[in-house]
Amino acid sequence: MDDDLPAAHSMDTTWYAVDEHGHVGVFDTGEDGALPVDAATGMSPVDPNFDVALLELTQLATLLERGDDPMAGRESWIVAGRTVVVVDPPAGDADPPAPPAWVQEAIDEDELELVRPGPPLLLLSRRALDEPQVRALSEREGVRWTIPLVDVGELTNTGEPPDGFFRFGRDHGDDPGRYVCSRMPEDPVHVDALEPELAAALSRLRLPVDFRSHEPVHLADYEGIYAHTWGDLPLRYTEGWQEEQRARRAGLTEQQQRTRGMVVLVVMIGLLALVFGLRCR
Structure with a gap:
């Protein structure tokens, strides 16, 4: 330490x-x-x-797990960059429901990573996408919505x-x-x-x-x-450190008094010189 x-x-x-x-x-x-x-x-x-946005993505996963959808009633945000995508799996008897085939292919090809298995599935693009790629992604089977990773904080905002x-x-x-x-x-x-x-x-x-x-x-x-730490503060205030600070403050006070005395002396000498000069005219 x-x-x-x-x-x-x-x-x-x-x-x-x-x-x-x-x-x-x-x-x-x-x-x-x-x-x-x-x-x-x-x-x-x-x-x-x-990237602090990854923490916000974790919070988004929590909201979805609770059944809250902060994008409910809104359309996908088609913006270039790393993209978050929420996907509803197809209806079926599997538990948990299997993702659409294209999602598994994208994960296998290292294009998307699974953040939350869902439902709904929460995924993140491995790299930045351009706008046409984001638009194409938003139109894939089961996609509920997409949003840029950098804007996830606007949805969580807790x-x-x-x-x-x-x-x-x-x-x-x-x-x-x-x-x-x-x-x-x-x-x-x-x-x-x-x-x-x-x-x-x-x-x-x-x-x-x-x-x-x-x-x-x-x-x-x-x-x-x-x-x-801030300034010269230690991680723990020990008695030894506190004694040092008290001695330091005492030393500073003594030095300040000496400095103040010197200033007063200089001012007095200056005033005497001024008076003497006026009398000699």
């Missing part, structure tokens, strides 16, 4: 970590919380390998991490490295169940803890975890 790194963030930041059981934690730094160097944040260009994620926060003024669980999901999501690109990013920081334990997570407790 590193208690002495310079400031790395000047505003609230969200970062992600995975516990020893594969559960995902969402951590909010607040104004002065520590930010681990290896943690995914989803803030490009700080973290260009993590301001909360996906269901199944643990949420941690901290009190302003507490140890910068100390986080307390503020929301515990009933059914934690395993990181391996997420979209592979997203799972790889969130797994960059693994903590040797169990998020289900209700115990605070303190970054100062773990060797090898380096974190940025």
